[in-house]
Amino acid sequence: MRTRSGLFFFFSCALSALLAGCSSTPSTAAGFSAGHPYSVALPRLGGGTAQLLGHPGHVVLASLWAVWCPACREELPALAAYARHAPRDVLVYAIDQGEDPQTIAPIVRGLGLTVLLDRDQRYGAAYVRLGLPTTVVLDRHGLLRAVIAGASTEADFAAAVRRAEAAR
Numbered sequence: 001m002r003t004r005s006g007l008f009f010f011f012s013c014a015l016s017a018l019l020a021g022c023s024s025t026p027s028t029a030a031g032f033s034a035g036h037p038y039s040v041a042l043p044r045l046g047g048g049t050a051q052l053l054g055h056p057g058h059v060v061l062a063s064l065w066a067v068w069c070p071a072c073r074e075e076l077p078a079l080a081a082y083a084r085h086a087p088r089d090v091l092v093y094a095i096d097q098g099e100d101p102q103t104i105a106p107i108v109r110g111l112g113l114t115v116l117l118d119r120d121q122r123y124g125a126a127y128v129r130l131g132l133p134t135t136v137v138l139d140r141h142g143l144l145r146a147v148i149a150g151a152s153t154e155a156d157f158a159a160a161v162r163r164a165e166a167a168r
Contacts, residue, residue, distance in 0.1 A: 037136070037144040038126035045101055045108065045115035053142050055091055059164050060138040061157060062093040062116075064123055067107050071151040072133040080111040082157040089140075090161055097124045097132065139164045 039053035052060050063079050065072035076094065083092035094113045096104050098121045108115050118124065128134045130149035137146040137160045145164040148156070 035144055037138055037142070038123065040122055042095065042116040042118050042123075045096075045104060045117060050093065050114065050116055052093075052136070052138055056142065057089060057140050059090045059140055059161050060093070060136075060142075061086075061090060061161055062095050062123070062136045063152070064095045064097055064118075064128060064132060064134045064136065066097045066132055067099055067103050069132045073107065075133050075151040076108065076111060076113070078152065078154045079157065080113050082154045083113060085154070086157075086161070092157075095123050097121045097128075135160065137161060137164045139167050143167075 037052055039051045041049045041051040044050055052062060061082075063072075063075065065075065067073065079092065079094060086092055092114065093116050094108065095116045095118050097118055099117075100119070101117060104115060104117070123136075124132075124134075127136050127147055128149075129147070133151055135146070135148040135152055135157070136144065137148075139145045145167050146160050148160060152160075
């Protein structure tokens with residue numbers, strides 16, 4: 001009996017730790033401050049490269065996500081819907097954290113998203129404080145204006161972009 005309760009406790013703790021890295025409630029990440037963002041060129045799913053910086057006059061919204069994260073997979077359709085309806089001067093990226101193209105492709109097929117492959121999880125190391133998904137928003141001048149932890153809705157994305165557009 002003692003062994004069963006010990007195993008139950010162990011697996012409960014392990015499951016809690018795993019799920020803590022995947023949040024379904026959006027919140028502004030602690031320790032965030034506006035300023036110059038981390039940016040490095042990443043390969044795009046399907047060819048080419050892209051990065052957060054280098055788009056003067058455009059607001060950039062990027063969601064950091066992973067296939068193994070249920071909240072991330074729930075968020076992807078909302079990100080795709082926002083990307084379809086976003087103003088022309090807003091660029092939307094889905095930045096996968098650490099997975100190979102063969103794993104990612106079936107999940108994003110048909111969504112119409114620009115997917116970047118961050119195999120070394122460099123963006124995750126720079127921005128993720130509370131788990132995935134995490135959304136990063138840059139204003140028209142390339143300044144970091146928001147880091148939002150947890151799954152977001154289409155309305156959340158639109159509000160974050162409006163705040164970035166209003167920032168001077």
